[in-house]
Amino acid sequence: xxxxxxxxxxxxxxxxxxxxxxxxxxxxxxxxxxxxxxxxxxxxxxxxxxxxxxxxxxxxxxxxxxxxxxxxxxxxxxxxxxxxxxxxxxxxxxxxxxxxxxxxxxxxxxxxxxxxxxxxxxxxxxxxxxxxxxxxxxxxxxxxxxxxxxxxxxxxxxxxxxxxxxxxxxxxxxxxxxxxxxxxxxxxxxxxxxxxxxxxxxxxxxxxxxxxxxxxxxxxxxxxxxxxxxxxxxxxxxxxxxxxxxxxxxxxxxxxxxxxxxxxxxxxxxxxxxxxxxxxxxxxxxxxxxxxxxxxxxxxxxxxxxxxxxxxxxxxxxxxxxxxxxxxxxxxxxxxxxxxxxxxxxxxxxxxxxxxxxxxxxxxxxxxxxxxxxxxxxxxxxxxxxxxxxxxxxx
Amino acid sequence: xxxxxxxxxxxxxxxxxxxxxxxxxxxxxxxxxxxxxxxxxxxxxxxxxxxxxxxxxxxxxxxxxxxxxxxxxxxxxxxxxxxxxxxxxxxxxxxxxxxxxxxxxxxxxxxxxxxxxxxxxxxxxxxxxxxxxxxxxxxxxxxxxxxxxxxxxxxxxxxxxxxxxxxxxxxxxxxxxxxxxxxxxxxxxxxxxxxxxxxxxxxxxxxxxxxxxxxxxxxxxxxxxxxxxxxxxxxxxxxxxxxxxxxxxxxxxx
Numbered sequence: 074x075x076x077x078x079x080x081x082x083x084x085x086x087x088x089x090x091x092x093x094x095x096x097x098x099x100x101x102x103x104x105x106x107x108x109x110x111x112x113x114x115x116x117x118x119x120x121x122x123x124x125x126x127x128x129x130x131x132x133x134x135x136x137x138x139x140x141x142x143x144x145x146x147x148x149x150x151x152x153x154x155x156x157x158x159x160x161x162x163x164x165x166x167x168x169x170x171x172x173x174x175x176x177x178x179x180x181x182x183x184x185x186x187x188x189x190x191x192x193x194x195x196x197x198x199x200x201x202x203x204x205x206x207x208x209x210x211x212x213x214x215x216x217x218x219x220x221x222x223x224x225x226x227x228x229x230x231x232x233x234x235x236x237x238x239x240x241x242x243x244x245x246x247x248x249x250x251x252x253x254x255x256x257x258x259x260x261x262x263x264x265x266x267x268x269x270x271x272x273x274x275x276x277x278x279x280x281x282x283x284x285x286x287x288x289x290x291x292x293x294x295x296x297x298x299x300x301x302x303x304x305x306x307x308x309x310x311x312x313x314x315x316x317x318x319x320x321x322x323x324x325x326x327x328x329x330x331x332x333x334x335x336x337x338x339x340x341x342x343x344x345x346x347x348x349x350x351x352x353x354x355x356x357x358x359x360x361x362x363x364x365x366x367x368x369x370x371x372x373x374x375x376x377x378x379x380x381x382x383x384x385x386x387x388x389x390x391x392x393x394x395x396x397x398x399x400x401x402x403x404x405x406x407x408x409x410x411x412x413x414x415x416x417x418x419x420x421x422x423x424x425x426x427x428x429x430x431x432x433x434x435x436x437x438x439x440x441x442x443x444x445x446x447x448x449x450x451x452x453x454x455x456x457x458x459x460x461x462x463x464x465x466x467x468x
Numbered sequence: 469x470x471x472x473x474x475x476x477x478x479x480x481x482x483x484x485x486x487x488x489x490x491x492x493x494x495x496x497x498x499x500x501x502x503x504x505x506x507x508x509x510x511x512x513x514x515x516x517x518x519x520x521x522x523x524x525x526x527x528x529x530x531x532x533x534x535x536x537x538x539x540x541x542x543x544x545x546x547x548x549x550x551x552x553x554x555x556x557x558x559x560x561x562x563x564x565x566x567x568x569x570x571x572x573x574x575x576x577x578x579x580x581x582x583x584x585x586x587x588x589x590x591x592x593x594x595x596x597x598x599x600x601x602x603x604x605x606x607x608x609x610x611x612x613x614x615x616x617x618x619x620x621x622x623x624x625x626x627x628x629x630x631x632x633x634x635x636x637x638x639x640x641x642x643x644x645x646x647x648x649x650x651x652x653x654x655x656x657x658x659x660x661x662x663x664x665x666x667x668x669x670x671x672x673x674x675x676x677x678x679x680x681x682x683x684x685x686x687x688x689x690x691x692x693x694x695x696x697x698x699x700x701x702x703x704x705x706x707x708x709x710x711x712x713x714x715x716x717x718x719x720x721x722x
Contacts, residue, residue: 319552
């Protein structure tokens, strides 16, 4: 297992993974109370989306402004299961139809709609969290990429999809809980998710899943598929005339990004205790792109830091200057795109890291050229990840 | 009759284009064109600007869909296939401007063109084994880039980029290689090297070249086809074509 990991990832990348793991598993839980830690957990759920965007946008060049759709689908699947568990006939005895979710009762529904039925089963729910967004992404991607719709047109269509889904959720409030979303979630298989101890457990589950997604993303980036994505971003025609079905690769990476987002959405529902359309629409979707851009769109770890930092800033800033926050967010995005096109990860590897290395003066690892010569062709995919390469700075 | 035609296709011609027409809003860029390429032949297509040369290559490789006519490659109809399926059938295409991946190294450029792991699962599980490495090294040596494998390709000269793209095609091992102005923008020395390279790589394949440089054409061509306004104006050896009064009038004369 160890040797397999070291084959896949250079020691350099593993060190960065370890630092993040140390921060999330040891430093933050020890230094924060559960309220703040729960907030971190919530921010981390956005970083699932940001990791997907690194693959899809940073590497594949497919800008999706509708990732909130998949975050929402995952979150709603989880929320439907929890809501059904919270709506036992005893707990809802005062309703005119006991045993169905409260918002359905308020909307004069008298029985559970058919598509809610399977969400009584936890196994089905787990499957649906992955499958529903994946199938939805597949439909969108096949419809678009087979027709070779790309670039700005694709981005606009994803926005439209996000808008449509939001309107649908709000409009069908008898089935979806409407603008309030699905609230008042209590237990998971009888285990109360609102207690402090449950929040600790959920935080660590969230971190574990995050690392699962990080490793999966790194695997994809370091595989030939990762290099193909870079090649497609640059010269789609050349890839096609090298015998690859470009649309199949785009469909795959878009679906993978959707699945990551959905896992984030499900963890959001568990940790925050509700799900609503305000996480599905255009604005949250664009915010998620900002997390990714700030962190660095060619770095999956950068995406995690980006999501954490922007959200910390959002919380702190909006507590003191609520009306200014959106302007600050817009300025941040413009500033990052203009000054640091590779985000925090780019700044780290081009500014901070050389200085740290110079400080410790480690020979052999001071320049990218040196790492290159020590690691022959077999390790070159590692470099295509590295955002410090000048060639990527243009991308 | 049909039977006999089929027989001819398989016997003599790698590529047979018959009655090919493509019309863009009524303008026929290629008009009822017929062209036959034999095995191991180097065929050069020349013609004035706008004669439809690049369009013919676009039609063969599937980038442009034909309005009428047929393109048969080893007896297989190409007009109904997608680009990547045409590549799988054994047709390789080099573009006019060097079309390489400048964010990747020379090695990675060649590796991506290696004909294995071409679907999603294959690309995810692709292993850089000895077969891949030695093939990449062999091709790199052939295209004069053996010592530049780890170099990022945006640092290559224009001529080297052209060679790299030719190398990316060679590693696919196509039976029909199509080159659109392979020596455009090259120095005299680079042209000679490229001509030698082409002579060497055509041993077991057919090549279709578009070129303006007449000296280069004379160096490499087995036969020359002159296109004019989407039609074949003249065809034959370089000498014959050069002396054809029709050709002199439209093209070589001025």
